[in-house]
Amino acid sequence: MAGDSGSDAADSIDLADAYAVKTPEDSRRLYRQWAKTYNETFIEANSYIYPRAVAELFAEHVPQSISLKIVDVGCGTGAVGSILSSLRPECAIDGYDISPEMLTQASLLKRPDHSAVYRNLVEVDLTEQLPVQKFDAMTSSGTFTHGHLGPKTFLALIDLVVQDGWFVIGVNAEHFESRGFANAIDGAVLADRITVPLIELVDVYAPGSPHHGDQAKVCIFRRKI
Numbered sequence: 001m002a003g004d005s006g007s008d009a010a011d012s013i014d015l016a017d018a019y020a021v022k023t024p025e026d027s028r029r030l031y032r033q034w035a036k037t038y039n040e041t042f043i044e045a046n047s048y049i050y051p052r053a054v055a056e057l058f059a060e061h062v063p064q065s066i067s068l069k070i071v072d073v074g075c076g077t078g079a080v081g082s083i084l085s086s087l088r089p090e091c092a093i094d095g096y097d098i099s100p101e102m103l104t105q106a107s108l109l110k111r112p113d114h115s116a117v118y119r120n121l122v123e124v125d126l127t128e129q130l131p132v133q134k135f136d137a138m139t140s141s142g143t144f145t146h147g148h149l150g151p152k153t154f155l156a157l158i159d160l161v162v163q164d165g166w167f168v169i170g171v172n173a174e175h176f177e178s179r180g181f182a183n184a185i186d187g188a189v190l191a192d193r194i195t196v197p198l199i200e201l202v203d204v205y206a207p208g209s210p211h212h213g214d215q216a217k218v219c220i221f222r223r224k225i
């Protein structure tokens with residue numbers, strides 16, 4: 001279980017533990033234990049394809065003409081960054097996460113030229129404090145969901161991106177309306193803060209995964225004011 005310690009406990013962590021997260025402190029505790037085995041026991045074992053879908057939608061929709069500074073919110077072990085850096089090698093990617101252990105795993109990722117996938121990795125509780133740095137674009141997978149980051153943080157994070165900058169943000173489809181993400185986005189559109197999002201429904205897990213069927217809504221929009 002997530003509250004135990006030691007490698008046996010880490011091996012038994014699963015989606016149920018992630019769904020049991022309610023507070024930032026729960027996240028710190030869960031991902032402290034899960035970081036070293038997350039790629040193997042979660043991404044690979046469950047055929048978790050959501051980060052690839054988000055990275056591909058980013059590459060499809062965000063114009064390539066300039067070298068963007070991108071922030072990956074809740075970057076974890078770096079699943080989005082590793083794919084996005086191969087699709088958009090000219091972009092600088094920073095990763096923000098509450099878990100120093102997950103960030104350590106992300107720091108191990110390298111590009112083909114042996115430089116780091118992530119330019120900067122920052123430990124931050126995004127429900128508490130917003131970094132001052134501004135980005136041209138924001139991306140995220142697996143973090144806007146029950147018990148992790150909610151709609152209030154979603155709205156606050158708009159300020160991290162420059163005017164006309166881009167967002168390609170995945171939100172768990174099951175929680176999109178029930179947890180208030182849809183209302184938050186509608187409010188931001190009405191207030192003229194963001195453009196009307198294009199929403200792409202994507203599979204979180206590939207066919208054959210025990211969790212195939214879970215979906216996410218990837219929201220693609222730009223900051224207006």
Ligand SMILES: C[S@@+](CC[C@H](N)C(=O)[O-])C[C@H]1O[C@@H](n2cnc3c(N)ncnc32)[C@H](O)[C@@H]1O
Binds near residue numbers: 027051076078080127
């Ligand atoms: C399910 S993982 C997703 C990681 C990665 N994006 C992926 O798709 O594999 C959720 C991540 O959100 C981070 N997280 C949870 N609460 C957070 C908070 N309050 N501030 C910053 N990051 C948070 C966790 O530490 C964890 O790395």
